[in-house]
Amino acid sequence: MTFQITLQPAARQFDVARDEPILAAAIRQGIGLPYGCRDGACGSCKSRLLEGRVIHGAHQLKALTPAEESEGFILTCCATPQTDCVVEARSVPGAGEHPVLKMPTRLLSLERPAPDVAVLKLQLPANQQLQYRAGQYIEFILRDGARRSYSMANAPELLGSPPAIELHIRHMPGGVFTDHVFGAMQPREILRMEGPFGSFFLREDSDKPIVLLASGTGFAPIKAIVQHMQARGITRPAVLYWGARRRADLYQHAWCEEAAAAMPQLRYVPVLSEATPDDAWSGRTGFVHQAVMADLPDLSGHEVYACGAPVMVDAAQRDFVARCGLPAEAFFADAFTSEADKHGPG
Structure with missing residues (x-):
């Protein structure tokens, strides 16, 4: 069984499988809904449900309060539809999104411009062209399947030769990934990543300051x-x-x-x-x-x-x-x- 989601005012439609969160289905079908953590923690995907009914999975109250939920707001990252739904999503950028790819990357350099900040440059594979909008992020896929998200710090126009992305990583003591970056990471180490993700990029159809x-x-x-x-x-x-x-x-x-x-x-x-x-x-x-x-x-x-x-x-x-x-x-x-x-x- 599938349900149909209609986004307004963009009038875009996509299908959601039974027990599938709205956001996951949107990403799978190349629809650029806004999101951040995808874990019900940040509230970046908060949208208004205009028609239909959803059930929310686990999420933090700071991301969606009971009062907001009663006013018709939903978190698309953990909301599964129970009927066809109409959702207000004014920031959906429309067609032209870049494909999400999984790829290996190789560490080119690691600098420490501050005691708790590492700047990584990661070489992209020659046979896969990562396309993204300035402001988007990638996710590292760790050996246990866990993911860690980091934004590209260089524009796609400045990938260089060989093409490489720049990431800024803050050390979170006790964090599995950042402890590795600040401790055991080796030159030319291979990392597995997926991207691009995110709806954080410059809206170029505006002339506002x-x-x-x-x-x-x-x-x-x-x-x-x-x-x-x-x-x-x-x-x-x-x-x-x-x-x-x-x-x-x-x-x-x-x-x-x-x-x-x-x-x-x-x-x-x-x-x-x-x-x-x-x-x-x-x-x-x-x-x-x-x-x-x-x-x-x-x-x-x-x-x-x-x-x-x-x-x-x-x-x-x-x-x-x-x-x-x-x-x-x-x-x-x-x-x-x-x-x-x-x-x-x-």
Whole structure:
């Protein structure tokens, strides 16, 4: 038995098998529904059910509250339809999505620009062409079948020769994968990955000014978007806010300064939340999303692209919409949800 899902306003339709989550069926059929963790933890796939009935699998209350569920919201990553359904999904980008591929990659280089950050460059196989949008991510497939997600930090126009993707990985002590990256990973090691995934990329049919908002290694997909804008000659005004705890955490600060110097339409605003005298910091301090609000109290004509810790992304979305007039549909986000986050309380 299958059910039919109709997405509005795109008027796209696809089938979902019995007991299959809506999102899994959409990905299988090349439909670009928004999503993040695919585990019911981040809320990135939250959509409104206009018609029909679904049953939700396990999910965290912070991703979908009972009040939101009563108002008709669903998490497509863990909602299985019980009838044909109509779902509102205003950010569905439509046709032209790139195919999802599984492929091996070889470690070309590993640098440590900060004590807890590794920058990996991974060579792509010559016989498979990975196509993606700047801002999307891949998933490593570990030996036990578990997956870990990381955003490409270079635009597809800048894969280089041999073609390689750049990833920024923060060390999560006790994490199976990041402990390996920061400990036992060997030169030329082979890793298995799948991608691209995600609906976090620049909407190029708009001419609105852009706010690029990052915290920590959430800078990676933002860097790819900046590179893409430069490569494609996109001249929309943009400002990059990068929030970190200490000066050392701005691990590619010089790159941001150089990009802003090379792109007249781009400004760069670094913000430290825990600056100390040792940082010798004369720049902005505090929470990065509050720096945006101080500079741009009226966001009604902007688009915001945010990536980083879920607490930052959630606060930015809430405050920008409620206090700065940002249209809810003009906030695009990719929250980093660690394994600890996924299995934490509600």
